Amino acid sequence: MVRAGAGRPAGRTPTARLKDVAARAGVSVKTASNVINNYPHITPATRARVEQAIRELHYRPNLSARQLKHGKAGFLALAVPAMESPYFAELAALVSAEATRLGYLMLLDTTGADAAAERLVLDGVRTHLIDGVVFSPLALSADEIADRADQLPMVLLGERAIPPGYDHVAVDSVAAARSVTEHLVSLGRRRVAAIGRESVRGTASVRLDGYQQALAAAGLPVDPGLVRGVAQYGREDGRRAMHELLALPERPDAVFCFNDLMAVGALRACAEAGVRVPEEVAVAGFDDIAEGRYTTPTLTTVAADLEVLAREALRLLIARIEDAADGPESVQVPWALQVRESTVGPR
Numbered sequence: 001m002v003r004a005g006a007g008r009p010a011g012r013t014p015t016a017r018l019k020d021v022a023a024r025a026g027v028s029v030k031t032a033s034n035v036i037n038n039y040p041h042i043t044p045a046t047r048a049r050v051e052q053a054i055r056e057l058h059y060r061p062n063l064s065a066r067q068l069k070h071g072k073a074g075f076l077a078l079a080v081p082a083m084e085s086p087y088f089a090e091l092a093a094l095v096s097a098e099a100t101r102l103g104y105l106m107l108l109d110t111t112g113a114d115a116a117a118e119r120l121v122l123d124g125v126r127t128h129l130i131d132g133v134v135f136s137p138l139a140l141s142a143d144e145i146a147d148r149a150d151q152l153p154m155v156l157l158g159e160r161a162i163p164p165g166y167d168h169v170a171v172d173s174v175a176a177a178r179s180v181t182e183h184l185v186s187l188g189r190r191r192v193a194a195i196g197r198e199s200v201r202g203t204a205s206v207r208l209d210g211y212q213q214a215l216a217a218a219g220l221p222v223d224p225g226l227v228r229g230v231a232q233y234g235r236e237d238g239r240r241a242m243h244e245l246l247a248l249p250e251r252p253d254a255v256f257c258f259n260d261l262m263a264v265g266a267l268r269a270c271a272e273a274g275v276r277v278p279e280e281v282a283v284a285g286f287d288d289i290a291e292g293r294y295t296t297p298t299l300t301t302v303a304a305d306l307e308v309l310a311r312e313a314l315r316l317l318i319a320r321i322e323d324a325a326d327g328p329e330s331v332q333v334p335w336a337l338q339v340r341e342s343t344v345g346p347r
Contacts, residue, residue, distance in 0.1 A: 074131070087289055154320075278297065288304070
């Protein structure tokens with residue numbers, strides 16, 4: 001004879017069912033299901049009761065049953081180059097939260113900006129598990145992306161050339177980089193350096209375009225000796241590149257780093273070399289990661305609205321999944337220049 005509860009480890013709470021949630025909230029099973037599936041026309045009070053019951057009972061939807069009923073897996077994927085980057089970590093958290101709000105679970109895939117890994121994303125690996133993917137490619141060209149055979153709904157992120165027919169969400173990095181450089185020039189800086197990844201496409205190229213446009217508009221020459229390529233976008237890369245710039249016979253009086261991690265490294269290099277920031281060298285970054293708000297001095301940077309980015313990316317993806325998209329959309333995310341101590345000193 002098998003006793004009730006046999007085979008379940010002692011002390012484990014039985015898995016809650018939808019009818020348990022409904023009973024706890026004092027609503028019908030249909031109403032509880034409607035809340036979980038984010039259906040409209042649910043009163044705020046009813047939604048709050050059901051969501052509270054879900055939390056109290058630790059209820060998790062039966063995704064297999066959902067897939068059989070709706071023909072969907074209930075999972076989305078986010079493919080990004082690296083999770084050790086605070087920018088992508090924050091983005092992943094916001095995309096995951098938005099997916100949850102829309103009734104999906106988010107899977108995370110990191111590619112390491114490796115072409116082979118990015119091709120796996122394009123080739124539809126694990127497509128039977130997911131309904132769509134938000135993808136931030138770095139290594140592949142627009143032509144390589146266009147050649148994908150898989151038809152899984154996909155939304156692309158990032159500052160790069162996008163093949164026709166794809167939904168795309170990005171910051172106007174040319175305009176933002178131009179704004180950073182214009183800010184540095186407006187402070188009277190005339191030898192403005194740039195630290196960015198060695199790449200002929202993507203983020204590095206468009207931010208370099210903005211930097212060069214601002215210098216040209218100010219009548220300043222673009223000195224190749226003041227542009228430093230790096231292997232990665234990390235703190236140590238920025239630190240090494242900044243030491244190289246500080247070792248020049250005529251060193252720069254300002255530097256624009258193509259992301260905040262490199263700018264943090266540049267600040268460290270200045271401190272190690274006894275160079276005062278911003279008195280002798282002004283330093284600016286890009287991304288507005290939290291770390292830059294606590295450096296000494298605090299970091300001037302470009303802040304993109306990542307909440308809008310996450311919301312728009314999933315809006316476009318869900319429309320593709322539900323076959324409700326009118327056509328490919330390209331959405332530009334709002335951004336703002338955050339001027340802090342690393343360029344203007346304490347205020």
